[in-house]
Amino acid sequence: MKQQVQVKIIGTQKDAQGEENVIELVTEGTFFKKNGKYYVIYEETELSGMEGSTTTLKIDGEDRVNIRRFGSAKADMIFEKGKTYSTGYETPYGLVEMNITTHRISVSVKEDVPEIFLKIQYRIKVMGSEDTMNILDISIS
Template sequence: MKETKVIRVIGKQKNVDGEQSEIELTTEGVLYEKNNHIYIVYEETELSGMEGTTTTLKIESNKRVSINRFGTTKNQLIFEEGESYKTVYNTMYGNFPMEVFTNYLSVNLDEQNKGVIEIRYDLNVADSMEPLINKLKIELM
């Protein structure tokens, strides 16, 4: 059964020079369960810089979460604490190889699927020497 949820996404990114940026998005999305996984689907906005993109979070367990984006931006990010995954970030400006290393992952949802998902990860874009340090907090209300 699909249910509508209010989703609040807070993304923070810091580079090696300490420069930090933050994006916060509150939107409506759809949550459903399939094959013992929880899926959360929402549309990105101009605020995130990915307008025209649909984002799907897949909660496979308390230890593995993936984000799939389709539309003007296309990529897949896999988060599993202590693990590194390579992917390609496809945009209208070109394709960029990326590597994601998950430092911390917490999935804390109640029986009504309300709660918080927190992910801390390092992101290397196009084999850069210095990673971008990221914090992602997703609140389901």
């Protein structure tokens, strides 16, 4: 059964010089469970810089999260503790190749409410530039 939820995302990015950038997004989304996995779908806004894109969070247990974007920005990012995944991020300006290494991941799901809390700490290495440390704090209720 699909349910309407509020999605709050706080993204923190820290570069090699220690400079920090924080973006917060609050939007409406849809939550459902399918084949033992949890899904949240929401529309990106101008604030995120990906207006015209739809994002799907797929929560696969306590140690794996997949974020897929379709539309003006396209990406398929996998977060799994201790693993590195290579992916492309397609923007209106071209394709960006990057590696994502997940250092920590925390998933808490209360299915009956629904209420989900995700915290993902990861490093992104974009080809040709310095890597950044990132933290995603996502709450869904």
